[in-house]
Amino acid sequence: MTLSPLHSAALPANQLADSSYLACVAGEPSGDMLAASVLAAIKTESQLEHLQTKGIGGPKMVAEGFEALWPMETLAVRGYVEAIKQLPAILAVRQSLIKELMTHPPKAYLGIDAPDFNLGVEKKLKAAGIPTIHFISPSIWAWRGGRIKGIKESVDHMLCIFPFESEIYDRAGIQATYVGHPLASTIPMVPDTDGAKRKLNVKPGSAVVAVLPGSRKSEIAMIGPGFFEVIGKMFEQYQLDIEFVVPIATDSLKSSIEKLAEQIRQRHPQIVIHLLSGQASLALEAADVVLIASGTATLEAALWKKPMVISYKVPALTAWIMKRQAYLPYVGLPNILAGEFIVPELLQDAATPEALAQATLAWLDQPAKVSDLKNRFTAMHETLHLPTGKLVANVIADVINAK
Template identity: 80%
Template sequence: MTLSPLHSAALPANHLTENAYLACVAGEPSGDMLAASVLQAIQESSELAGLKTRGIGGPKMVATGFEAMWPMETLAVRGYVEAIKQLPAILSVRNALIKELSLHPPKAFLGIDAPDFNLGVEKKLKAAGIPTIHFISPSIWAWRGGRIKGIKESVDHMLCIFPFETAIYEKAGIKATYVGHPLASSIPMVPDSSGAKAKLNIQTGNALVAVLPGSRQSEINLIGPGFFDAIAQMFIQYKQGIEFVVPVATPALKPAIQAMAKKLLEQHPGIILHLLDGQASLALEAADVVLIASGTATLEAALWKKPMVISYKVPAITAWIMKRQAYLPYVGLPNILAQEFIVPELLQEAATPQALATATLNWLDKPQEAARLKERFTEMHQSLLMPTGALVAKVIAEIIND
């Protein structure tokens, strides 16, 4: 039976000891962002008053009072080839974490996304009797379903951010609760694009293209050059009346992106290019159209109601493995949620600079199609709008106080 945080019986006053804590692990910037609202809700929960939080996380989690025992950068890799290169460091952190949590058991463990890392930790902790909660379901609905058995061995309670996921877990005998998506609560239903453009000093009347090549170094290396070449192609076609904004996800990515920007501006000195330190949300709110790497950011772009082109590149071996495992035809979250290609996806060899530029500018040339897409994104936003942080905190309180 699924725990329902909205209809549960009244909980007893919390009986947490002074040293009681919740262990949490987030492995990348998107997980850091998703976890921050949850940690804030934990602080505001009367059932969890005094509960400390510690583990692996990023700056947004730390800002809520979270104690980061290890930095999350070690875990921020995507793809089989990339993970193999980082495997020794990842295993070292995982073994140290499991040892620490075994010596000083938390009241529960909350894994935020990062399934390749967190499910292994959760399996060990669950076997040791520590309740395990996983926030953000692995994409078992996008890949062949063999992982569900391993998830059942690892996770006591799955927190789902998409409404269709709970039925999958209930069928497999895993407790699950739909909690909505935190981004849906943090992004307004109607963006203030004009206000955002003013903050970025975009010239009145100019079209603005937001370009987001990813949040990992491997993504910048593989995707960045093609995206910057696509900027050049868009500039050549438009000449005037167009500007570009590139938010740099983390300081570590800045040198590589600055080098690409410098090369671009040397070849095309007339391009108006804005590099931002972070501020992806501002860039997306301001944009008229978005060229974006596949990942959580595509959902954020959809919630900002932005027409987009989704692209991705991974090493050839990784692409071959992923192609054999996948059974959905889509990789972008907006298309997965819509169950159809409502925005273009250009992957691997198809992601040429010319193709990316043409597909991106196509949205500017077809305002009626862009308007219909915004209506679809508004419906999507409404379906994901829940008090996510409070619902997650309620489930944690039920489990800890059970």
């Protein structure tokens, strides 16, 4: 594999020579979004306003003044089997990153999610006396095993986005702070669904289904074809006007999703499918119901107060490993936070186009159930709504000052 300069494991001389910086690593679009809110807050924190930020990140971080030494796409892999294919490139980047950070130590290291990558880096840095902060706890509450022991060896301070997590770390003797979820501060408590529909030029009176098949190439390959089959079936089955909105997470996914949409349009010439460049928030705000791949986006849908059906497919071996490790009966964040199945989850073999279409359309015929769900999601939103960026910046300042 030939790597471009940004992907190369070697960095230009003196690229990290200034030690007055915070090293940050985010590995996927959701981490890029979360980190960007922190970087914006850092610029307003008097103790940190001159602190440079460098490492691995995406366009939202760069827009906040971050220097991306590698693009985050190298790390954007999900699943055990899928990661094997990308492993040589990931290990080369991690080895080079650790070497550079050891040579030119930062004030602190902030790992944003991506635990399989970040915890390994953090363990080396912590042993060398470099303070390590991890933003977004790994799902220790959802998986078996003693993962918390490894976290204790790697992380000086854990930043938790869910209220129940900090107690787990307190019991393990790991400093932790509940900082809320950044999305809860950016999404309005009451969405303007009609206004969002007007922005999309939706026909008045039409039901809108937002379809989010994922943000990675591997997800689009596994989930995309089935989700577009569901779109076709919902168009066939729904007796009233219906339109579909599909946000395309990154430019690299555009051609694959456009091809899937065209196949459905050829079979159903009258179907209306709005393909959006990014704009997942607009798609969710406009939606009456959402069909969505399991992941961070399910929490975003909940904060927009939308009924949804959660689905996911991975290769059989990955599914087998994950099933053996998991002990919670649900995978979707709305259900995990609620502690019960408040929205359906159809995974792996259960995620047939027929079953997904039926479960998604069912929400459109249950206004009382939708109203109850919106109340649950509003309460969830209120719990998660804190000045997250400022709280994270405060912890970073405290950790640096303590050093």
